[in-house]
Amino acid sequence: MSYLSLNNINFLAILICFAIVCGLTISLRLMIQRSANHLLDDELAQRDNFALGISYASQVTMLCICVAYLFNDLGVVRAQTHPLQVALHIGLIIAFVYFGQWIHRKWILYQFDEEEAILKQNICAAMVDSGMLLGNTILVLGLYHWVHPKGWSDLLVVALGFMLLQLLFALDSKIRESRFAKLNQGASLQQNFNLRNTSIGIRYAGKSIGLSLAMYAGLHSAPYHGAKVVENLFSVVMHCGVMWLFLYIGSYVLLHLSLPKVNIGLEVDHQDNVGIACLEFAVFCSIGYLLINLFSV
Numbered sequence: 001m002s003y004l005s006l007n008n009i010n011f012l013a014i015l016i017c018f019a020i021v022c023g024l025t026i027s028l029r030l031m032i033q034r035s036a037n038h039l040l041d042d043e044l045a046q047r048d049n050f051a052l053g054i055s056y057a058s059q060v061t062m063l064c065i066c067v068a069y070l071f072n073d074l075g076v077v078r079a080q081t082h083p084l085q086v087a088l089h090i091g092l093i094i095a096f097v098y099f100g101q102w103i104h105r106k107w108i109l110y111q112f113d114e115e116e117a118i119l120k121q122n123i124c125a126a127m128v129d130s131g132m133l134l135g136n137t138i139l140v141l142g143l144y145h146w147v148h149p150k151g152w153s154d155l156l157v158v159a160l161g162f163m164l165l166q167l168l169f170a171l172d173s174k175i176r177e178s179r180f181a182k183l184n185q186g187a188s189l190q191q192n193f194n195l196r197n198t199s200i201g202i203r204y205a206g207k208s209i210g211l212s213l214a215m216y217a218g219l220h221s222a223p224y225h226g227a228k229v230v231e232n233l234f235s236v237v238m239h240c241g242v243m244w245l246f247l248y249i250g251s252y253v254l255l256h257l258s259l260p261k262v263n264i265g266l267e268v269d270h271q272d273n274v275g276i277a278c279l280e281f282a283v284f285c286s287i288g289y290l291l292i293n294l295f296s297v
Contacts, residue, residue, distance in 0.1 A: 051118045051126035058130035100136030111190040124201030131205025135212035142216035153227035199268045199277035206281030213288025218243040221295040250287040
């Protein structure tokens with residue numbers, strides 16, 4: 001007869017990790033309540049603000065992923081012996097994620113006020129914002145996994161690599177906007193978010209998360225050259241750029257094999273076809289995850 005057994009240290013790790021997540025969630029709730037000018041339970045339960053609920057859920061997910069990833073990487077023994085170091089790692093990772101979200105809101109999608117739209121119950125805006133938040137989470141953890149920063153020189157490489165990959169995010173977004181305008185008589189994708197087309201938001205989120213997974217695969221396969229900044233940045237551009245191409249080629253093939261006789265752009269852009277948008281979401285995320293596993297062999 002076999003028995004399920006766990007070491008006491010595993011229970012301790014779970015308790016410490018869960019306590020940190022609970023504390024961060026309370027801080028997050030207070031922060032969102034302050035920005036929404038409402039009690040969060042009133043906003044979600046009485047006003048039925050689904051958009052804010054999606055945004056809140058993605059942020060809670062981000063906190064859990066970051067804390068769990070770090071505890072798995074650093075270990076509970078290190079958390080006990082060097083609590084300030086672990087707290088610094090968690091704080092830096094969360095700060096990078098929110099900085100990436102700020103870049104996305106204020107620089108990449110500068111024509112569209114996502115925060116205001118979410119408070120106005122725009123689910124499309126919530127999907128766009130949440131997709132980029134989770135995408136930045138994957139991106140930051142990918143950089144951490146690649147570098148494992150131990151000093152200021154490593155942190156500098158992480159910061160420069162992060163900004164370089166934000167440029168790749170921006171370029172990808174501009175290509176998407178250009179393609180949308182070309183297929184929709186010059187219409188602006190950012191302005192179209194205000195029309196509350198949920199399927200467009202789902203597709204945008206799927207491509208953002210898929211791209212971040214592809215970048216994670218690129219970072220996983222890229223060699224790290226220590227404190228050599230130029231060599232590291234060149235390695236990031238080359239490997240993540242190749243994964244970016246693989247992502248779109250693989251997704252294009254898989255989508256056309258899945259729905260060979262359907263005009264996907266027409267269905268999503270004009271018919272608000274959530275089902276097809278979910279298929280696009282799934283395909284991009286699946287190809288991104290496939291790249292991670294293929295380049296981990």
